[in-house]
Every structure is written in structure tokens, then in C-alpha cells.
Amino acid sequence: MAFWKPDPTFYASPRDAVAAPPEKLAYVAAFDRSATEPDAIAVLDVDPDSASYGEVVGWTELPFTGDELHHFGWNACSSALCPYAPHPHVERRYLIVPGLRSSRIYVIDTKEKPTSPEIVKVIEPEELADKAGYSRPHTVHCGPEGLYVTALGGAHGNDGPGGIALLDHDSFEVRGRWEVDRGPQHFAYDAWWHIAHDVLVTSEWGTPSMVEDGVVGELLLGRKYGHALHFWDLRKRKHVQTVDLGDEHQMVLELRPAHDPTKQYGFVGVVVSVEDLSASVWVWHRDGDAWAAKKVITIPAEPADAADLPPVIQPFGAVPPLVTDIDLSVDDQWLYVSCWGTGELKRYDVSDPFNPVEAGSVRIGGIVNRTPHPAQPDVPLAGGPQMVEVSRDGKRVYVTNSLYGSWDDQFYPDGVGAWMAKLDSTPGGFTFDERFFPNGADFRGRRPHQTRLQGGDASSDSYCYP
Amino acid sequence: MTDGSLAALVALGAFHGLNPGMGWLFAVARGLQERSRALVLQSLPAIAAGHAASVGAVAVLVALTRSVVAAQAVAIGGGLLLTAFGLWRLLSRRHFRWVGMKISLLQLAGWSFLMSSVHGAGLMLLPVLTSAPAPEGHDHGLGGDLSAGLFVTGVHTLAMFAVAGLIAVLVYEVVGLAVLRRAWFDLDRVWAVALVGAGAATLWTAF
Numbered sequence: 001m002a003f004w005k006p007d008p009t010f011y012a013s014p015r016d017a018v019a020a021p022p023e024k025l026a027y028v029a030a031f032d033r034s035a036t037e038p039d040a041i042a043v044l045d046v047d048p049d050s051a052s053y054g055e056v057v058g059w060t061e062l063p064f065t066g067d068e069l070h071h072f073g074w075n076a077c078s079s080a081l082c083p084y085a086p087h088p089h090v091e092r093r094y095l096i097v098p099g100l101r102s103s104r105i106y107v108i109d110t111k112e113k114p115t116s117p118e119i120v121k122v123i124e125p126e127e128l129a130d131k132a133g134y135s136r137p138h139t140v141h142c143g144p145e146g147l148y149v150t151a152l153g154g155a156h157g158n159d160g161p162g163g164i165a166l167l168d169h170d171s172f173e174v175r176g177r178w179e180v181d182r183g184p185q186h187f188a189y190d191a192w193w194h195i196a197h198d199v200l201v202t203s204e205w206g207t208p209s210m211v212e213d214g215v216v217g218e219l220l221l222g223r224k225y226g227h228a229l230h231f232w233d234l235r236k237r238k239h240v241q242t243v244d245l246g247d248e249h250q251m252v253l254e255l256r257p258a259h260d261p262t263k264q265y266g267f268v269g270v271v272v273s274v275e276d277l278s279a280s281v282w283v284w285h286r287d288g289d290a291w292a293a294k295k296v297i298t299i300p301a302e303p304a305d306a307a308d309l310p311p312v313i314q315p316f317g318a319v320p321p322l323v324t325d326i327d328l329s330v331d332d333q334w335l336y337v338s339c340w341g342t343g344e345l346k347r348y349d350v351s352d353p354f355n356p357v358e359a360g361s362v363r364i365g366g367i368v369n370r371t372p373h374p375a376q377p378d379v380p381l382a383g384g385p386q387m388v389e390v391s392r393d394g395k396r397v398y399v400t401n402s403l404y405g406s407w408d409d410q411f412y413p414d415g416v417g418a419w420m421a422k423l424d425s426t427p428g429g430f431t432f433d434e435r436f437f438p439n440g441a442d443f444r445g446r447r448p449h450q451t452r453l454q455g456g457d458a459s460s461d462s463y464c465y466p
Numbered sequence: 467m468t469d470g471s472l473a474a475l476v477a478l479g480a481f482h483g484l485n486p487g488m489g490w491l492f493a494v495a496r497g498l499q500e501r502s503r504a505l506v507l508q509s510l511p512a513i514a515a516g517h518a519a520s521v522g523a524v525a526v527l528v529a530l531t532r533s534v535v536a537a538q539a540v541a542i543g544g545g546l547l548l549t550a551f552g553l554w555r556l557l558s559r560r561h562f563r564w565v566g567m568k569i570s571l572l573q574l575a576g577w578s579f580l581m582s583s584v585h586g587a588g589l590m591l592l593p594v595l596t597s598a599p600a601p602e603g604h605d606h607g608l609g610g611d612l613s614a615g616l617f618v619t620g621v622h623t624l625a626m627f628a629v630a631g632l633i634a635v636l637v638y639e640v641v642g643l644a645v646l647r648r649a650w651f652d653l654d655r656v657w658a659v660a661l662v663g664a665g666a667a668t669l670w671t672a673f
Contacts, residue, residue, distance in 0.1 A: 005650060
């Protein structure tokens with residue numbers, strides 16, 4: 001209760017949020033694959049008028065090693081304005097930062113010193129295990145009544161099921177498991193909602209034993225990774241429907257529901273089809289009273305010389321695109337699709353969600369291409385566009401290059417490197433900002449993963465008013 | 467009922483109506499979701515009904531208690547309870563339960579009842595309820611107090627309904643929700659202070 005007026009970063013509707021001022025700082029999760037140095041939250045200067053634009057201007061190290069920071073989120077966002085549970089006078093100031101490997105969750109205060117945020121609380125894995133029965137916390141979303149944290153794994157020796165833990169948004173204590181009735185759901189990955197329709201959606205990757213040491217070829221070819229979407233009643237916390245995309249579509253990851261609360265559709269990316277190594281993007285939507293999903297984008301694998309391929313994909317003679325992240329602009333007009341394998345970031349006009357139209361593409365990195373950044377055209381880059389984040393006004397797109405420690409090592413065995421890039425996105429163009437390219441030693445030996453923008457971004461907030 | 471307490475009733479009703487958390491915002495949200503002013507207007511009576519039920523329950527409870535216990539004891543007990551409740555509201559960290567957006571008018575009335583009750587909307591009227599003249603005889607007093615309680619509930623709810631309705635329609639039709647960013651003051655704290663004040667006033671009139 002620090003404000004008399006609502007937090008200025010809360011917006012009632014996506015239409016209002018699009019008019020938000022440009023962000024000045026970006027927070028980036030950076031982890032040490034060797035687990036000998038602590039992971040860190042890097043603070044990037046993203047103010048083009050600043051002398052240190054594009055530089056790492058802050059660095060908060062964690063007190064432990066081996067956390068493997070991955071995704072994270074804010075303690076509060078625009079959903080605090082929702083009419084049925086309003087608490088508009090909380091502040092967006094804490095980053096809730098899970099360690100995907102350690103199962104620790106850090107609460108990091110960005111308010112007092114935005115460029116050197118402070119750790120104010122550590123939730124130990126035991127608390128998450130004892131109170132919610134989960135481990136490997138992943139996605140964090142701010143809901144009107146508390147924080148939703150997805151988790152890949154079970155606890156106390158159980159590999160699964162993964163699910164969602166609820167956190168108190170004042171004390172940050174684990175309140176318990178979210179699901180009252182999980183139905184057939186076992187795999188977990190992402191979760192988000194159609195908040196104005198009391199609908200929650202979850203996606204599927206795999207349990208910890210299936211992912212922590214790298215992708216397991218037999219499991220992949222045996223179609224054992226997740227390949228379904230789950231729809232839930234957000235009020236009753238009950239599983240409502242499974243929509244199976246087909247078991248050839250392995251690993252259903254990032255969920256990007258329309259921001260417009262009157263709409264009930266969203267996009268989800270599939271990493272790879274075991275039939276032809278293509279990747280795909282699907283739109284889920286209402287079909288009468290039920291839910292359905294339709295493949296709307298297919299990105300084919302690119303033929304390659306086996307000698308140029310890492311052992312994990314050598315037998316196939318092709319580079320899979322590996323769509324590992326997608327992001328939808330706040331105005332629901334543009335969808336960005338990361339192809340981490342081929343090293344391409346695609347932009348689609350999705351104003352008609354069932355008929356996306358490709359409207360721009362850039363190449364950077366890639367298993368075979370190793371495309372350089374225009375700021376350093378002589379330096380081939382490893383890794384590919386991976387976590388992608390879009391500013392609230394939709395004009396700036398940030399991308400980092402690491403996927404997940406053990407998977408980086410499989411697909412980029414000679415080193416994935418570390419870099420972050422920014423693109424300027426206008427209706428007419430989609431191009432690199434040559435002034436913005438923190439890379440290599442800027443990240444002090446860590447690998448950058450998710451980016452969160454100061455004040456919120458396209459994947460942080462949900463809105464109850466159209 | 468004096469003119470002063472009548473004015474206080476209307477003012478408290480307006481204050482409750484003004485609070486976005488008491489329902490007008492929910493009415494606007496429902497209307498916006500379906501692009502329907504009719505839905506805004508339909509929602510308001512349900513919200514007012516829930517509020518009236520919450521306030522009325524307190525009014526009737528006070529009336530029944532006063533008919534068997536000395537009026538002064540009710541005022542003192544109620545005043546202490548109210549002050550404690552206000553302090554708790556002021557100092558505690560609270561959470562709202564998840565209700566959801568897709569609810570029927572009946573559920574909306576239920577939501578409003580719960581929202582008003584946990585906020586102590588009815589308790590805030592205690593000074594008005596307990597300052598009425600003490601009942602003279604048992605039977606006569608019970609009926610008198612009950613009708614006074616219903617009168618208090620009616621006047622208060624009417625004021626709440628009028629203000630909430632006016633704001634809901636204004637925001638839906640003219641102002642737009644961007645106003646929330648500038649004008650959604652932290653009424654919870656004002657509210658808690660008002661509860662403490664009402665408790666003190668109740669005690670004051672008891673002696």
C-alpha cells in the first residue's frame with residue numbers, strides 16, 4: 001500500500017498500455033552453465049538517449065550457484081485493476097525469479113536502486129515442495145489474487161506431474177498447489193489465461209528427467225514429449241479439456257493469448273515435428289462450447305551438410321528451425337517467432353489470427369549459418385534468436401540467444417556464446433538496431449535468457465477491460 | 467431520525483457508491499466486455515441489492531439486539547467492535563478471493579454482498595443506528611427499531627446506487643477507463659479511517 005493512486009505502470013486496457021512510455025531499463029536473466037559462478041540479473045540500458053545505451057549497467061549476483069535462471073516475472077501488473085478483486089495500490093517493484101535447476105525462487109526489489117536490484121527474499125525448494133508439491137519453477141504470472149508459478153516437476157522424489165503453485169503476492173510465501181482437479185494433465189511448461197473469461201491454458205514440455213540432461217533422442221523419436229494444450233476453469237481450478245495437437249508435434253511451449261480481453265484465441269509454438277523436423281505455430285480458439293487448435297504457420301527444416309551438424313541432428317541432414325519462443329504484441333497485430341536452430345527471427349502480421357502473413361525476417365546466429373550481427377559483421381555467432389520480448393508500444397523487440405544449458409551444449413557444442421540484440425519494428429520495416437549489441441564478455445561468462453522490460457512488456461501483463 | 471443523521475446516511479451511501487471496489491467498476495467492466503450499456507445498467511441493481519443485504523443484516527441485527535439489551539450496551543459493544551475492525555482493516559494485509567469475471571446477476575449480487583460485508587459497509591452505519599432513541603417497551607421497540615433499520619438501509623442504499631450508477635454510466639459513456647490511472651485513490655485507507663471514526667462516534671454518543 002505505497003500509493004494513493006494506482007501504480008502508473010498499470011493500464012486498464014491493452015489500448016491504453018500501447019501508449020505507455022518507452023522502457024529505459026531491461027532486466028535479463030544470466031546463468032553460469034558450469035554452476036561455479038553465481039547466476040545474475042543483468043540490467044541493460046535501453047534508453048537510446050543515454051551515453052551507456054546498449055551496455056550492461058547493473059549486475060546483481062545471486063548468493064548461490066547452479067540455479068539456472070530462466071524465466072521470471074513481476075510481482076504485480078495491470079491485472080491488479082481487475083474489477084472483481086481490485087487492489088490497484090500495490091506496486092510493480094519485485095521481480096520473481098525462479099531457478100529452474102535449483103528450484104529456488106528469488107524475490108528481487110528493483111525500486112530503490114533500479115540498476116542494482118536487491119534480493120529481499122529467497123524461497124527455498126523445500127517450501128515449494130512441502131506446500132505445493134512441485135519443483136523446477138518456470139513461468140511467473142501476476143494474477144489479481146496472487147502469483148502463479150508453473151513448475152515442470154513434482155517433489156519428494158516424484159518426477160511429475162508438474163503444475164502451478166500459487167504464491168502470496170505480499171509475503172511471497174507459497175500458498176499451495178493451484179489445481180483442484182488436474183484431469184489427465186501430467187506435463188507442464190507454460191501457463192497463461194483469458195482472464196476475462198475465467199479460462200487458463202497450459203502447455204507441455206516434459207518432466208525434469210526428460211529435459212535436464214538434454215533432449216533425449218529416443219523419447220523424441222518415440223513421441224514422448226508433450227504435444228497437447230490443456231484448458232482449465234480459472235475459478236474452479238479444474239481441468240476442462242485437452243486439445244492434442246498430434247504426437248508428431250513434440251514440445252508445445254510458449255502460450256501467447258490475445259491481450260484483448262473480449263477475444264478468446266491465442267498462439268502457441270511447437271518446437272519440432274518428428275515427421276519432417278518442421279516447427280509450427282498454432283492458434284487455439286473457441287469452437288462452439290469447446291476449444292480447438294489449428295496449425296497456422298509451418299516453418300520447414302533447412303537441408304544441410306551432415307558435416308556441419310552437431311551429433312544430435314547429424315542423422316537427419318537438415319537443420320530444424322526449433323521454434324522455442326514466440327511473442328505477441330500488445331495490440332495483437334504482430335507475432336514474433338524465434339527459430340533458434342536456423343538462426344532466424346520471423347515477424348508475422350496476425351491481424352487475422354487464422355491467416356498469418358509473414359511480414360519481415362532477420363537472420364542471426366544459427367546452427368549452420370552462424371550469421372553475424374550487423375554491428376560486428378566479421379564475427380560469426382552461435383546460438384540463435386531465442387527468448388523474444390516486445391515493448392508495450394510494439395516498436396522495439398529484444399532477443400537473447402541461450403535456450404537451456406544442456407540443450408545449448410547439444411545444438412551448439414562448440415559454445416553457444418552470449419549475445420542480445422534489438423530490432424526496430426514498424427509497419428514498414430523490421431531491422432536490427434546497430435547500436436544495441438551487448439555480447440561476449442559483457443555477460444561475464446553467463447548465458448542470457450529471458451528479458452523483462454521496466455514497467456512491463458508484451459508478455460507480462462493481462463487486462464480485464466477492452 | 468434527525469436531519470444530521472439523515473445527511474450522514476446519504477453521505478455514507480455516496481461514499482460507498484464512489485468506491486470502485488464496491489461495484490460500479492465491475493458494472494462497467496461487464497458492459498465493456500460485451501459492448502453493452504444495457505449490461506452496465508442491469509448490473510447496478512444486483513450490486514445495490516447485495517450491498518443492501520449486507521447493510522440491512524447489520525441494521526436488523528442491531529435492532530434485534532437493542533430490543534433485548536440496553537441500548538447503551540449495544541452502542542458501546544458495537545462501537546468497540548467497529549473501532550477494532552477499522553484498525554484491523556487499516557493495519558492488516560488482506561487478500562480477496564478469486565471470483566472471476568463470468569458471473570450471473572445473482573452471483574454478482576452475492577459478490578457485492580461479500581465485498582460490502584468484508585469491508586464493513588454496514589458497520590460504518592452503527593453511529594446512525596445506535597443514536598436513535600432507545601426503545602420504550604419491548605414489543606413496541608422491536609417493531610420501531612426494525613422499521614428504523616429498514617429505513618436506514620433503504621436511504622443508504624439509494625444514495626449508494628445513485629452515485630455508483632452515475633459514475634458507472636459516466637465512465638462507460640464519456641470518461642473512459644483511463645481515468646482509473648489518475649483518479650482511483652486508495653479508498654481502502656480512507657475507508658478504514660472512516661470505520662475507526664464511526665466506531666469512535668458510536669462510543670461518543672453512547673455516553
